[in-house]
Amino acid sequence: MPGTDQMPPVNTGDDVGVPSGFVTYAGNAGIKDPSLDVSLLASERGCAAAGMFTRSLFAGPSVKLSRRHLDQGAPRAIVTVSKNANVATGSQGDKDAFELAQLAADVLGCAPEDVLVASTGVIGRAYPMDKIRSHFRSLAKPAVADFPSLARAIMTTDTFPKLASTRLGDVTITGVAKGSGMIEPDMATLLAYVATDASVTPDELAGAWARVVERTFNCLSIDTDTSTSDSALVLANAVAGPVAPGELERGLEAVCRSLTVQLASDGEGATKLLQVEVLGGADYAQAKRVAKSIVNSPLVKCAVHGADPNWGRVVMAIGKCSSDRDIDPEALTVSFNGMTVYPGPLVGEGLDRLAQLMSGETVVIKVDLALGAATATVWGCDLSSEYVHINADYTT
């Protein structure tokens, strides 16, 4: 897999490009408040499509229906309801998910099986189907592509919309994502949609998508909690023609990596982005396991919050990987923001300089296991009082 230096440059925010042959819609059906809560992303023609979903035992009706529609054919649209996850809603939830696909299909002039469904928000409440029905029945087929509005329409507790795009010759790849809590994707992620006008076979797309998600969204952890609604979807409509398969994968990775970093920066209560790089692993799985143990440690996250270069906690978190008996405490090195802290000690002026560096918006912890050539990078954020405030009083 490529390093960042081999990836194409990425635009974010309102500067993202628009892939040819896609349209979007974002509106308010009154699910919870007057903010955007229903949206469509649709291709004018059939697509190659791929998806990765939550492994939660309680995957919601949206996830189950989208899995089925991906298996059945060539979906060309995604309909999303935010502010209500439609999870733990019994058999009514399954019916509502299919009706949502049908309502979107009627607007777009396609079959319900061509529509993927995603949903995010509170668990355990049925959709207000009357509101959703009357909203969709009033809609005309969308004629514009406004990705920034689409990104806003899928938000729940996010504080900013996440967008990223890249260009590969005539081809554009544009993605949106949402999520700020209940995030440790497990073979899937939050909600993330990537649209591209590249031409690619469904099999090639599925392979590239699985590898890219493993390296990007699946390297993100805000709080170790796995959502019941995670869906990462890609649609490729072939309007702009082919690119080399390796090039497409690099483009997808660049877009998804940018979205992942944006998600980590906006973790619930986050004041700092935490990037953990593990080098010298025996294999990628080990490097990622160690990196995840560090990025998920509440004590490491608190130390990062306090700009405290507490390498003892990093060593503790590595020590938790108790099946990795090949790791030698005496051989490894740990650095914070480029300054080696273990083996140490780092004292005096150097320590002051490091505290200064760590008071910025990004903390990079780098660990060299000195075992092999595998590396892994994962992203998370600090643990702040604000995380507790946000989550101590959510439903009632």
Place this chain on the structure above:
Amino acid sequence: MPGTDQMPPVNTGDDVGVPSGFVTYAGNAGIKDPSLDVSLLASERGCAAAGMFTRSLFAGPSVKLSRRHLDQGAPRAIVTVSKNANVATGSQGDKDAFELAQLAADVLGCAPEDVLVASTGVIGRAYPMDKIRSHFRSLAKPAVADFPSLARAIMTTDTFPKLASTRLGDVTITGVAKGSGMIEPDMATLLAYVATDASVTPDELAGAWARVVERTFNCLSIDTDTSTSDSALVLANAVAGPVAPGELERGLEAVCRSLTVQLASDGEGATKLLQVEVLGGADYAQAKRVAKSIVNSPLVKCAVHGADPNWGRVVMAIGKCSSDRDIDPEALTVSFNGMTVYPGPLVGEGLDRLAQLMSGETVVIKVDLALGAATATVWGCDLSSEYVHINADYTT
């Protein structure tokens, strides 16, 4: 294994009993501040002994030395240094740990191999051996048994000392423990010492101790972080004669369960004790895995902090056990403090009453998986802003 109703009653705090033939010492060697920081627990004669230790890759010199001394013979004493863990201190750390055993042995008039060593506190700093040496060389052999002082001397960020004892006829079982952060014991725990004057063979004691630790200290999780110094030790000196093996195990479990609940109540920043009981598991391992997933979920812990009966997060945490494909979302039930919330909905007056119940000091979440007869109980605490404050600025 017995339920609580079959366990003998337990005394705590200053009311704990004193097993015959044991003495203690607690003093200050000036490790960090004027509080108690060195201590001894010793039997007048040889003991059956057993220990369970951290599985961290970076187990400290104290753990390594105690493992060796347990293998070699019949230890009769435990020496503890608090406020400094002697971890990640290189080969000097190993030498210092052995010298500590030697210094204690000289005071007690035994061989260094008869002494177990434990240590807790900051990681990565060498012991101040000058201070420790001069302190121990000034000591006379202890002549009294003061368990409350021993419990205070092993504390670090604990806010109160943890003590528990029980009586079985002529036999007394008395334990002390410490720990409030970096706590998810993994085949071991924090620091916990139990002394008893019961007569028991080393093999019987080792078997009972492993089972008791699995049901008590290993069912505790404050923050998913595993210490490098965890040690749970038991000494039995036979002064008061034998009890039935099953009875001794119940007595040990009663004492260790009380200590575990005390530790959970004093988790860093804790305002509430969180007890999670999983019933109807296919086997104990599954019931405990599900219970741990719930007690460790930051989102569940925040909801408990806010007295919010957010069962959606409990269902989410169960869903994270993605290997347990036999769990049926439709079949399980969830209650908070005795009131069923799933299947629900619980609304109106019932919801108000539950919010009232959850505003107390203990929240009990009970889940019935409806698969089999296995049950597991685990203990933790809520996640508060105070946890972040305590841990955002610890070393520097």
